[in-house]
Amino acid sequence: MIMSPLLGLIFCCLGQWLVLRTIYRLYLHPLKNIPGPKLAAISHLYEFYHDIIKGGQFIYEIQRMHNEYALMQGPSSGPIVRINPREVHVIDPEFYDEIYASGSRKRDKDPRFVPTFTLPTSMIATVGHDHHRFRRGILANYFSRRSALELVPLVEERVLKLMDRLDGFRQSQRIVRLDDAFAGFAADVITLHSYGQRFGFLEDENFRCNIRQAVGEITVLSHYNRFFPRVVQVIDQLPLWLLSWLQPGKSSLYDLQRTVYAQSQESIAKRASGSELRRSVFTSLTDPKVPPHERTPRRLKYEGFLVLAAGTETTGRVLTIAAFHLAHNPEIRDRLRDELKQVMPTPQSAVGFPELEKLAYLTAVINEALRLASPLTIRLPRTAPDETLKYKHHVIPPGTPMSSSSYLMHRNVTIFPDPERFDPERWLDGSEQDRRLTRYLTPFTRGSRMCLGINLAYVELYLAIAHLVRRFDWELHETTPEDVRIVSDFILGGTRRGDIKVDAKIVGCVQD
Numbered sequence: 262m263i264m265s266p267l268l269g270l271i272f273c274c275l276g277q278w279l280v281l282r283t284i285y286r287l288y289l290h291p292l293k294n295i296p297g298p299k300l301a302a303i304s305h306l307y308e309f310y311h312d313i314i315k316g317g318q319f320i321y322e323i324q325r326m327h328n329e330y331a332l333m334q335g336p337s338s339g340p341i342v343r344i345n346p347r348e349v350h351v352i353d354p355e356f357y358d359e360i361y362a363s364g365s366r367k368r369d370k371d372p373r374f375v376p377t378f379t380l381p382t383s384m385i386a387t388v389g390h391d392h393h394r395f396r397r398g399i400l401a402n403y404f405s406r407r408s409a410l411e412l413v414p415l416v417e418e419r420v421l422k423l424m425d426r427l428d429g430f431r432q433s434q435r436i437v438r439l440d441d442a443f444a445g446f447a448a449d450v451i452t453l454h455s456y457g458q459r460f461g462f463l464e465d466e467n468f469r470c471n472i473r474q475a476v477g478e479i480t481v482l483s484h485y486n487r488f489f490p491r492v493v494q495v496i497d498q499l500p501l502w503l504l505s506w507l508q509p510g511k512s513s514l515y516d517l518q519r520t521v522y523a524q525s526q527e528s529i530a531k532r533a534s535g536s537e538l539r540r541s542v543f544t545s546l547t548d549p550k551v552p553p554h555e556r557t558p559r560r561l562k563y564e565g566f567l568v569l570a571a572g573t574e575t576t577g578r579v580l581t582i583a584a585f586h587l588a589h590n591p592e593i594r595d596r597l598r599d600e601l602k603q604v605m606p607t608p609q610s611a612v613g614f615p616e617l618e619k620l621a622y623l624t625a626v627i628n629e630a631l632r633l634a635s636p637l638t639i640r641l642p643r644t645a646p647d648e649t650l651k652y653k654h655h656v657i658p659p660g661t662p663m664s665s666s667s668y669l670m671h672r673n674v675t676i677f678p679d680p681e682r683f684d685p686e687r688w689l690d691g692s693e694q695d696r697r698l699t700r701y702l703t704p705f706t707r708g709s710r711m712c713l714g715i716n717l718a719y720v721e722l723y724l725a726i727a728h729l730v731r732r733f734d735w736e737l738h739e740t741t742p743e744d745v746r747i748v749s750d751f752i753l754g755g756t757r758r759g760d761i762k763v764d765a766k767i768v769g770c771v772q773d
Contacts, residue, residue: 313488320750323350326342340652348642348662350640353665354700360665363711367390371644380567382564409716415453423725436765443576445463445469446725450572450717473577476574521561521569547561575712575714576722578634578636604616605731617724627726630726636753639666641706645661668754671703677698681742738764739764
């Protein structure tokens with residue numbers, strides 16, 4: 262078969278374009294002097310292969326790049342690598358606050374990366390620094406420390422309900438999925454804070470939580486969303502009934518989107534009728550003072566989903582990791598229980614959040630759980646739109662996507678020796694280096710885009726872990742350290758069993 266002249270011309274032009282683009286990216290691009298694999302500098306297919314074909318493995322390839330170039334070119338080159346044609350990754354923890362800067366220093370998101378989250382119009386997908394600051398300001402008061410302290414009675418009530426449910430499992434000698442139980446607890450807290458009403462996930466016999474299921478349905482496709490953003494845009498325009506029919510396997514996701522939409526419409530209707538509104542996240546999002554284009558049904562749907570997802574899965578994961586390691590290391594649990602007796606003389610003692618915050622060993626346990634859980638494993642690229650940054654002798658031009666993975670920082674052997682070991686002691690050493698460890702603990706990231714829910718998350722973590730340890734003994738059931746070790750990155754860390762799953766048996770109540 263003879264190729265037509267037109268087709269031949271097209272292939273010739275395409276070939277020339279590819280050659281010229283390759284030459285530019287390797288030898289003329291502003292990032293040409295930053296070390297990294299040539300294939301990664303030439304094409305995004307390198308990243309595509311590791312995240313799509315191999316399944317969420319690019320984060321480990323980035324780690325390999327850093328190790329390789331540190332050996333090849335010395336420590337001055339190893340901490341910075343070019344991971345694709347337009348992005349650099351810096352593993353040096355001292356440079357973290359340059360990438361995730363705060364104050365007046367502007368940091369935009371990479372517009373080519375935000376489709377990963379499939380939540381257009383939400384804060385996590387807001388590219389511009391000023392636009393994000395405005396959207397964050399709408400909700401900032403609802404997630405401040407003062408607001409979190411006001412929510413302590415709400416959290417305590419849900420903690421006690423969780424303890425009651427776990428005691429039921431003890432009495433019946435049934436195996437409990439701790440990851441489901443903690444997700445149900447976190448979901449009950451965030452839904453009440455968001456909508457002013459409880460969804461009752463803790464009351465469900467098996468803690469079924471459609472929020473958690475919906476998060477799983479989104480994250481499994483996160484890398485496809487990044488590489489095929491047009492598909493995401495098309496899907497976003499389709500009605501929910503059609504999406505449910507086309508993708509019945511994602512029923513939890515679409516059911517939750519309907520719920521979020523209905524709740525937002527109810528809030529709007531109540532406000533329009535003059536009905537009294539209970540103070541909640543959604544009353545703020547639908548406030549008439551907010552510009553109309555910032556409170557459209559589409560925006561409310563995605564912002565609402567983001568708040569529920571972030572408030573459920575991340576906190577639930579940290580609690581699950583803490584409970585696993587406390588069962589796997591009973592000597593740590595016993596030491597923590599002894600400390601808790603200082604403020605909780607009996608297992609049923611009430612205790613205030615400020616009192617728990619002062620407990621050094623409890624804080625160390627929570628820090629170590631946050632480090633190992635690394636709620637978000639995915640890198641979060643930023644750009645400095647109006648700054649030229651320098652890392653040692655390397656220049657990073659304005660607008661260049663740059664990232665520093667919290668997951669990799671938390672497993673940096675220089676900062677955290679034996680990083681896969683659960684070791685609260687590392688946070689208690691009196692040396693200057695160990696007092697600085699909290700600088701390197703970044704599960705909520707830092708800077709102007711730091712996680713909004715950090716204060717509420719800490720209230721939940723302190724209260725839930727304190728009451729769990731003070732009341733119960735529990736043993737793991739057919740769950741090993743390998744079952745909770747993160748081996749893949751799909752926004753959230755995946756294990757060899759997929760999601761983090763921890764089966765346990767509540768074997769007794771603490772008597773003293």
